[in-house]
Amino acid sequence: xxxxAEAELAHLKMALSYLIGLLEEGSxxxxxxxxxxxxxxxxxxxxxxxxxxxxEGVPDNLVQATAVRAIVEAADKHNxxxxxxxxxxxxxxxxxxxxxxxIHGHIxxxxxxxxxxxxEYQATCTRCGGFVYVSHTNIYNLLLDSCERx
Numbered sequence: 644x645x646x647x648a649e650a651e652l653a654h655l656k657m658a659l660s661y662l663i664g665l666l667e668e669g670s671x672x673x674x675x676x677x678x679x680x681x682x683x684x685x686x687x688x689x690x691x692x693x694x695x696x697x698x699e700g701v702p703d704n705l706v707q708a709t710a711v712r713a714i715v716e717a718a719d720k721h722n723x724x725x726x727x728x729x730x731x732x733x734x735x736x737x738x739x740x741x742x743x744x745x746i747h748g749h750i751x752x753x754x755x756x757x758x759x760x761x762x763e764y765q766a767t768c769t770r771c772g773g774f775v776y777v778s779h780t781n782i783y784n785l786l787l788d789s790c791e792r793x
Contacts, residue, residue, distance in 0.1 A: 656691060663687050678721070685717035729779040733762055736777040740784065744768065744775060748790035751775065 665671050666684040675683075690713040697709065737754060744751050749768040757763035757776070767774040773786035 659687055659691055682717055682721045685720055686714050689713035689716045729762055732779040733764070733777065736779070736782050737764065740766070740775045740777050740782050743782075743784060744786055747786065747788060749773065749786050750790070 663684040666680040693709045751766040752769050754764040754766045763778045765774050765776045770792050771790045776783040
């Protein structure tokens with residue numbers, strides 16, 4: 644690789660690193676949603692690592708495939724983080740529903756997954772038959788204000 648090409652590559656790497664930092668920090672691009680900025684930054688970071696490992700003289704189509712792999716990896720990372728957050732929110736809603744039910748004298752049975760959904764559960768009071776439904780976004784409390792055995 645010529646000195647000119649090496650200098651151009653070094654400048655490009657520095658500019659991309661700086662751009663990634665700006666995207667993560669966000670003050671120069673406040674109109675972009677934070678998750679979007681992070682995902683674009685992740686794509687660029689993956690791309691830099693993958694391109695650095697390519698041998699000289701690689702055909703353009705393989706370089707393009709490397710870019711696609713960088714996008715897919717960043718999307719996978721983003722999706723995993725979103726799934727973890729939804730699972731944490733679901734667990735928190737379950738705890739809140741259990742606490743609220745016990746304050747009013749309800750005894751909830753086991754949580755049952757709602758058919759057709761992996762992030763929705765319901766539990767029934769073993770004494771009065773009322774129930775509470777939770778998802779990662781909401782709690783729907785269909786329990787009486789005080790538990791009365793039916």
